[in-house]
Amino acid sequence: MTTRTLTRRAALATAAVTSALVLAACGGNSDDNGGSGTGHTGHGASAASATPSASAEAHNAQDVAFAKGMIPHHQQALEMAELAADRASSPRVKDLAARIEKAQDPEIRTLTGWLKAWGEQPPMAGMDHSGHAGMSGMMSEVDMAALKKADGKDFDTRFLSLMAEHHQGAVEMATTEKQRGRSDDAKAMADAIITAQNAEIKEMKQLLGAR
Structure with a gap:
């Protein structure tokens, strides 16, 4: 070979x-x-x-409180915004209300998902908000009733005034979450809420000043 x-x-x-x-x-x-x-x-x-243990450990009581509080807070904002389509006279108010709905509805779904992942019970949709009257920025039943009865320019003024106050409450809640929360995702949402809603507060004040 x-x-x-x-x-x-x-x-x-x-x-x-x-x-x-x-x-x-x-x-x-x-x-x-x-x-x-x-x-x-x-x-x-x-x-x-x-994944399950990581999800359970990546949050604290503040994160749970933030999610449970922000859900009904957002739900009330949606109730207010939905009224604008038929009652507002200003196209800019209608546009603002539509943007609020577009932003906050997905956040409610995200917050609900977090609570379920954390083994917590999310607040029920469509619940009576009277139990949250003491929450920062939440409208009273009297304020909501008056808004529902308003129309045209009167609605625009009431809506802008009440929603600015409502947004300010959300900013305060989000600021607390950033300071005391543990969940990176929850704190990121809180930061986004602060940025977006402060910008909308500025816009609403400008609209009120132009009236």
Whole structure:
């Protein structure tokens, strides 16, 4: 047998062993990742098993209070905003109300999801807000009744005045969350609420001043 033939056979044997090792390694990764065949060995399984405990530990009592308070607070803002479509006379007031609905409705869903993940009971939708009358910025039943009866320019003025006060309450609640909360997601939402609602407060004051 020639030296050239021996060399060729040795190279083929080496290639076969290498291929077997690669296939074994790939098979191991697929098993460790639930058959996905992607990611680092064991990472997918570890992350999945750690998720529940991580979710439970990544918040504190302030985060729960923030979510439970902001849900009815937002719900009342939506009730106020929905009235504007038929009662407001100013296109700018109608536009503002529509933007408030668009921003706060998804936040309610997010806050509700957090509470469920934390093992907490979310406030019921459509609940009577009289029990939250002492919450910062919440409108009284008398104020809400008066707003529902108002129309045209009278509605615009009442809406802007009441919503500015309502927004200020939300900003105060969000500021407390940023200072005392633990959940990064909740504090990020609080920061977004502060930025957006302070801008809307400024806009409402300008609209009131122009009347």
